[in-house]
Amino acid sequence: MSLQVSDLRVYYRTLAGDVQALDGATFSIEDKEIMGLAGESGCGKSTLGNSLIRLDGRMRYVGGTVTLDGTSVPIWDDDAMNAFRFRDVSVIPQYAMSAMNPTRKIGKMIQELLESRGENFASIKPELMRRIDLVGLKEDVLARYPIELSGGMKQRMVMVLSTLLNPSLLIADEITSALDVSTQRAVAETLVSFRDHGFVKSMMVITHDLSILYQTADTILVMYAGKLAEKAPTTTIIEHARHPYTQALISSLPEVGVRYTSKKLVGIPGSPPQLLDPPSGCRFRARCPLAFAKCVEEPPFVQIAPDHSVACWKVSGPNA
Amino acid sequence: MSAAVGTSAEPSETAGSAAKSAPPAAKRARGEFLFFALRSKKFVIAMAILIFLALLAIFGPIIDSTDPVAQAGEQMRHPTLDAGNWFGSTYFGDDVFSQFANGLRASFFVGLLGGGLSAIIGMLVGFVAGYKGGWIDELLNMLTNIFLVIPSLAVLLVIAAYLPPEWHGVPFEAVFIGMTSWPWAARAIRAQTFTLRNRDFIDLAKLSGRSGGKIIVFEIAPNMSSYLFLTFILLFGGAILIGATLDFIGLGPHEGMTLGLMMYNSVTYGAALQLGIWWWFIPPGIGIIALVGALYVMNVGLDEIFNPKLRDI
Amino acid sequence: MRHYFTRKLFTYLLTFFVAATIDWLIPRLAPGDPVAILVTKTSGITPAAAAALYDYYNKLFGLNQPLPMQYLNFWNELLHGNLGLSIYGNGQPVMDMIMGAVPYTLALLVPAILLSWWAGNSFGALAARRKWLDNSVLPVGYILTATPYMWLALVLSFVLSFSFRIFPLSGGYGFNLEPTLSWLFFTDLVAHWVLPFLSLFLVMFGGWAIGMRNMIIYELESDYSRYLGALGAPQSLIRKYAFRNAMLPQITGLALQLGVIVAGALVTEIVFAYPGIGHLVFAAIQNEDYFLLQGIFLFIIIGVLVANFIVDIVYVLVDPRTRVAMRGGTE
Numbered sequence: 001m002s003l004q005v006s007d008l009r010v011y012y013r014t015l016a017g018d019v020q021a022l023d024g025a026t027f028s029i030e031d032k033e034i035m036g037l038a039g040e041s042g043c044g045k046s047t048l049g050n051s052l053i054r055l056d057g058r059m060r061y062v063g064g065t066v067t068l069d070g071t072s073v074p075i076w077d078d079d080a081m082n083a084f085r086f087r088d089v090s091v092i093p094q095y096a097m098s099a100m101n102p103t104r105k106i107g108k109m110i111q112e113l114l115e116s117r118g119e120n121f122a123s124i125k126p127e128l129m130r131r132i133d134l135v136g137l138k139e140d141v142l143a144r145y146p147i148e149l150s151g152g153m154k155q156r157m158v159m160v161l162s163t164l165l166n167p168s169l170l171i172a173d174e175i176t177s178a179l180d181v182s183t184q185r186a187v188a189e190t191l192v193s194f195r196d197h198g199f200v201k202s203m204m205v206i207t208h209d210l211s212i213l214y215q216t217a218d219t220i221l222v223m224y225a226g227k228l229a230e231k232a233p234t235t236t237i238i239e240h241a242r243h244p245y246t247q248a249l250i251s252s253l254p255e256v257g258v259r260y261t262s263k264k265l266v267g268i269p270g271s272p273p274q275l276l277d278p279p280s281g282c283r284f285r286a287r288c289p290l291a292f293a294k295c296v297e298e299p300p301f302v303q304i305a306p307d308h309s310v311a312c313w314k315v316s317g318p319n320a
Numbered sequence: 321m322s323a324a325v326g327t328s329a330e331p332s333e334t335a336g337s338a339a340k341s342a343p344p345a346a347k348r349a350r351g352e353f354l355f356f357a358l359r360s361k362k363f364v365i366a367m368a369i370l371i372f373l374a375l376l377a378i379f380g381p382i383i384d385s386t387d388p389v390a391q392a393g394e395q396m397r398h399p400t401l402d403a404g405n406w407f408g409s410t411y412f413g414d415d416v417f418s419q420f421a422n423g424l425r426a427s428f429f430v431g432l433l434g435g436g437l438s439a440i441i442g443m444l445v446g447f448v449a450g451y452k453g454g455w456i457d458e459l460l461n462m463l464t465n466i467f468l469v470i471p472s473l474a475v476l477l478v479i480a481a482y483l484p485p486e487w488h489g490v491p492f493e494a495v496f497i498g499m500t501s502w503p504w505a506a507r508a509i510r511a512q513t514f515t516l517r518n519r520d521f522i523d524l525a526k527l528s529g530r531s532g533g534k535i536i537v538f539e540i541a542p543n544m545s546s547y548l549f550l551t552f553i554l555l556f557g558g559a560i561l562i563g564a565t566l567d568f569i570g571l572g573p574h575e576g577m578t579l580g581l582m583m584y585n586s587v588t589y590g591a592a593l594q595l596g597i598w599w600w601f602i603p604p605g606i607g608i609i610a611l612v613g614a615l616y617v618m619n620v621g622l623d624e625i626f627n628p629k630l631r632d633i
Numbered sequence: 634m635r636h637y638f639t640r641k642l643f644t645y646l647l648t649f650f651v652a653a654t655i656d657w658l659i660p661r662l663a664p665g666d667p668v669a670i671l672v673t674k675t676s677g678i679t680p681a682a683a684a685a686l687y688d689y690y691n692k693l694f695g696l697n698q699p700l701p702m703q704y705l706n707f708w709n710e711l712l713h714g715n716l717g718l719s720i721y722g723n724g725q726p727v728m729d730m731i732m733g734a735v736p737y738t739l740a741l742l743v744p745a746i747l748l749s750w751w752a753g754n755s756f757g758a759l760a761a762r763r764k765w766l767d768n769s770v771l772p773v774g775y776i777l778t779a780t781p782y783m784w785l786a787l788v789l790s791f792v793l794s795f796s797f798r799i800f801p802l803s804g805g806y807g808f809n810l811e812p813t814l815s816w817l818f819f820t821d822l823v824a825h826w827v828l829p830f831l832s833l834f835l836v837m838f839g840g841w842a843i844g845m846r847n848m849i850i851y852e853l854e855s856d857y858s859r860y861l862g863a864l865g866a867p868q869s870l871i872r873k874y875a876f877r878n879a880m881l882p883q884i885t886g887l888a889l890q891l892g893v894i895v896a897g898a899l900v901t902e903i904v905f906a907y908p909g910i911g912h913l914v915f916a917a918i919q920n921e922d923y924f925l926l927q928g929i930f931l932f933i934i935i936g937v938l939v940a941n942f943i944v945d946i947v948y949v950l951v952d953p954r955t956r957v958a959m960r961g962g963t964e
Contacts, residue, residue: 054863085865099860101874103881103953113861116870147954162864466648469941471892473899474652474933477914477926478659504889561781568783568900569911570918583783587904588919593787593802596795605784613779620775 003029003169003202008064010051018060019275021047023226025064026301027309029169029219034195034203036217036234038210038249042272044226046094049171049206051075053091069168086117090167090200094174096158100146107142110161124164131160131199135190152183159190163199170200176212188216210253214238219307222246225272225283228301232308242304242315244290282313290314353625362621369614373607377428380421387418408599410590416582420603423579427560427611430494430578434559437498439552442505447536449506450513457510464503472500472562473569480571488574493566497559505551512547516540546626550619557615564608579604634949634956641945645938652934656927657707661700716931717924721916727928730913735932737805738909740826742898745833746887752834753841754883758876760842761849770842777839782897786832786904793828800828803906829905833898844886848879881952888944891937 008025011018022044029035037045047059052075055061061076068088074080093099101109110128111121132141135156146154155175163170172191176184192215194200205217213220214234221231222243230243241247248268270287273279279286285295294313301311310316357363384406407416449460476496483492516522517540525535541548566572567580570588586592586600668690672683691697698706710716716727760770794802801807806821852858852875861871902911910929917925949955 056859082865082867085863087865091863093856093860093863095856095860098856101857101861101878103878104874105953112870113864113866116867117865145953145957147957158860462644462647465644466651468889469645469648469892469934469937470652471895471933471937473892473896474930475655477918477930478656480918482660482662557779561779562896564781565783565896565900568781569903570915580781583781583787587787593790593795593904596791598791601784601787602791605781605787608781608784609776609779611779613776616775616779 002031002033002069003204004065004067005052006065006067008048008051008066009062010047010055011060011062012047013058013060014276017276018062020278021226021275022051023275023278025223025228027221027228027231029202029204031201032195033219034192034205034217035231036210036213036220037204037206037223038208038213038220039223039229040208040272042225042275043223045206045208045223046173047226048223049091049173049204052169052171052204053085053089054078054081086162086167087165088167089169089171090162090165091171091173092159092162092175094177096175097151097154097178099158100154102146104145105142106144106146106157110142110164113161114164119165128160128164131164132157134193134197135160152179152186155179155183155187156190159187159194163194166199168201170194170203172203172205174207175205176207176209184212185215188212192216210238210249222249225278226275227283228309228311229284230308230310230312231301232305236308242308242310243312244288244314245284248289282311356625357622360621360625362617363625364621366614366618366621369610370618373424373611373614374428376421377424381418381425384415384418384421407603410586410597410600412590416600416603419577419582420579420607422577423582423604424607424611426490426573426576426578427563427608429490430497430563431556431560431611433491433494434497434501434563435552435556437495438501438505438555438559439548441499442502442551442555443509443541443548445502445506446509447513447540450510451517451532451536451540453517460506460510464506467500468503468507470500472497473566473571475500476566476571485574490573490576490578493563493573494559497562497566501555501558501562505555508551509544509548512544513540516543546622550622550626553615553619553622557612557619560608560612564604579607637949637955638945641942645942649934649938653708653711653931654704656930657704660923661703711931716928719917719925719928720922721920721925722922727924730925731910731928731932734908734910734913737907738898738902738911741829741833741902741907741909742894745830745837745898746894749834749837750841750883750887753838754845754880756838757842757845757847758849758872758879760846761853762872767846771846774839774843774846777836778843780836780839781900782832782836783900783904785836786829786901789828789832790904801825805908825905825907829901829907832901832904833894836897837894840890841883844883845879848882849875852876852879881948884944884948884951888941891940895933895937 005028006026008022009020010022011020021042025044025048027035037049039045050056051059051061052066052073055075055078066073066075068084073084073089100106104112114121114124129139132139137153137156137160141149141153141157149157159175175191176187179187191203191205195203205213207213210220217234219231219233220237222229222237222245224245230237230241230246232241237246238250241250245268248266252265252267254265268287273283273286280298281296282288282291282299285291288295292314294317297313299311299313299316301309302316303309304316407420410416410419445460445464449457449464479496480488513536522535522539525539530538563572563578564580564583567578568584568587570584572578572581572584582604583601586597590597590600592598592600668687672687672690714728716731718724719727719730722730756770757774760767790802793799801824803825805825806812806818807825810818810821812818849872853871855875855878858871858875861874898909899911899914901907902909903915906912910932913925914929916922917929
């Protein structure tokens with residue numbers, strides 16, 4: 001089945017008011033689909049990913065619905081969500097390297113966690129061992145303490161643990177940000193293999209690194225300033241992006257083998273708007289080279305081609 | 321004084337990191353500080369108590385200018401609450417309130433001098449050990465551990481016997497406390513310095529050719545300023561408690577009046593417990609609790625102010 | 634592991650060495666003639682007696698001998714357990730007097746430390762969970778922590794002994810009793826023990842409670858707690874982990890607090906005239922009994938070092954990371 005998100009809004013409470021970090025996200029992820037979620041820092045991608053599993057700290061659910069495999073997911077209710085966590089929705093957190101209790105042997109921790117969730121550790125253990133072997137860890141890792149493992153090993157262990165109960169949706173939050181390039185590749189490949197082996201049904205990979213998404217994702221959803229900008233299959237985004245922001249983002253990536261003596265690497269001038277009191281209309285218009293009169297009205301996130309949605313008047317409006 | 325001082329009433333590491341994130345834009349930081357400071361209940365109440373006690377210490381002896389150890393003849397051996405003094409009179413007819421106010425002055429003095437001295441030594445040792453590393457660190461660590469374990473009380477036991485009488489005053493006590501209370505501060509500062517010394521802006525300073533000393537003073541210390549201040553507050557409070565304890569055992573000054581001395585006198589010479597002269601020993605204790613308690617609470621309040629993560633919105 | 638403990642042992646021995654040397658050094662550093670100072674402090678004796686005392690002290694200190702010889706003699710005496718003779722005790726060996734007082738002090742300290750540590754930590758952990766408990770426990774904890782040990786002892790003594798006559802005012806046991814192995818004596822012993830114990834217990838309790846509360850809150854916000862929560866683990870599991878991890882710094886905290894706790898025990902004993910080391914110290918100061926003070930000093934040092942060593946051992950047993958680090962695990 002699939003994930004359907006409709007007009008999801010999650011704000012952060014602060015002294016000065018609500019920061020409208022995620023302001024109306026509507027999209028869906030099909031079975032077997034790996035969707036990349038990309039954007040600058042502060043665009044709302046982490047908020048989106050985290051809101052689907054646990055509203056932490058100052059996050060406040062404001063509106064919208066989430067449906068997974070046909071069942072409504074009550075993300076606003078922390079207690080009711082517990083039934084979904086780990087089993088239907090799971091997460092590989094950004095802080096995977098410090099995600100395990102430092103004073104507990106890994107095997108013991110996994111056992112206690114599973115048993116506290118009502119699972120029989122003994123029956124799951126063979127599968128656990130199989131997966132540990134799959135990611136290239138040794139069997140004795142269960143008898144070790146987290147401090148005895150390297151960063152990459154801890155990352156892989158957390159990946160195995162998070163997917164142990166075969167969740168429908170896996171959220172991978174910036175899991176490659178702290179790694180070196182070769183480990184990044186290994187982790188990306190492992191992620192895809194999880195999907196191929198059927199350990200997870202669908203995946204949401206959150207990152208600011210488009211190159212990782214190029215390797216792993218089937219589709220990419222680009223966000224800007226709390227709103228969705230464009231969603232399309234990976235090749236389409238990379239090669240035929242329609243939203244001006246996406247285009248600028250792609251062109252700002254350095255290419256291998258290109259020398260920039262004649263052509264300068266183009267960035268996007270300016271910075272994203274404050275989300276405490278966001279500007280009306282399209283939030284990108286202040287930095288958009290194609291902005292015109294209609295942009296003071298907020299563009300809807302509409303489908304312009306099968307599997308391709310954009311929120312831009314230039315693309316979907318009457319003057320396209 | 322107890323575990324709260326040693327373990328987690330210690331300024332949280334995150335207070336240091338709040339300042340660590342960028343060299344603070346001074347003016348905005350000050351404005352922000354005041355804003356949060358005034359909103360913090362703990363800080364405001366603690367500050368109010370401290371100011372009240374400070375005023376009491378400064379003006380008390382002036383308002384009630386009775387000599388704290390002048391024994392008022394007839395009241396001798398008839399200690400009473402309503403002897404015309406605010407806190408009553410002692411077994412010897414002394415004015416308890418006057419003793420109290422003078423004692424407060426002495427406590428502030430001991431706290432500032434003793435706490436300040438141990439803060440300075442702690443910073444010296446901590447910064448150098450944390451910044452230089454290597455064998456200097458090993459050596460200073462060994463030194464710190466030795467001083468950490470030896471209870472200052474025990475050392476004073478043997479020193480007091482041989483001290484020339486003219487040295488037995490409040491200043492000496494303060495200096496002694498200062499010279500023996502620095503180890504835990506040195507350790508804490510060393511740990512913080514470790515985390516800072518590998519930051520990029522330190523590398524930049526090194527590349528610019530700044531000397532180690534200048535780097536410590538101008539780059540590292542300002543980024544830990546909130547942490548240093550919190551450490552000082554804890555040392556201040558600790559010094560007062562240690563001073564009172566030393567006074568009570570009989571190792572305190574032989575002249576003048578301190579809060580600890582009041583309790584010492586009441587028990588040793590005044591048979592206060594047997595005669596029930598509670599107004600003699602209760603006020604000094606309350607004074608200490610108020611002073612030290614306010615300092616600890618202010619410490620927590622400041623921690624919350626400096627560290628955005630702890631702020632209660 | 635052996636390397637770690639040998640190193641610790643070395644540090645402690647070094648500390649003892651330094652402390653003992655300080656002790657030996659101080660009278661020799663004092664301005665003036667240390668022996669003359671001691672003699673003049675003994676008031677009300679005839680000049681002839683003063684001269685005899687002067688000679689006695691001189692021999693004792695060995696000041697007529699070269700400095701290195703004095704130092705060696707000092708260590709020689711020390712290692713034979715000879716800490717000198719006590720003035721206050723009318724010539725009794727200092728070692729005997731200390732040994733007579735130690736059981737009382739240990740009887741106060743050991744239960745007070747253990748119980749307050751356990752109770753304070755449990756309470757602090759509880760407070761971290763319930764907001765209403767937190768709001769009442771926190772201020773009480775800070776007040777207790779800021780309370781000087783002797784003041785609380787005075788208050789307890791005044792209220793429960795003087796005013797309400799529930800507990801005896803002073804002493805280790807009733808003045809009318811002789812130490813015997815009888816039930817009457819035992820209950821009397823306990824009755825005299827309760828107030829000083831309670832006084833120590835309460836102040837320490839406050840500190841542990843606050844410390845633990847802060848540590849638990851810190852652990853509950855850690856990455857592993859968040860991860861467990863994200864995977865739907867029940868609060869009971871998360872709290873269990875947080876508690877175990879929060880205890881570790883509390884153990885090291887105990888070692889750091891030992892000096893303060895010892896001082897607290899001393900003053901508490903003074904208030905209750907409880908016949909432990911504290912009472913001995915007090916009397917020694919009053920009577921300017923140098924050898925007794927010196928002996929107590931060394932004894933306190935040894936006690937604190939031993940306690941530190943025990944805490945070190947306990948910590949290694951409890952925190953798996955130290956064992957791993959010592960084995961030389963990766964990272």
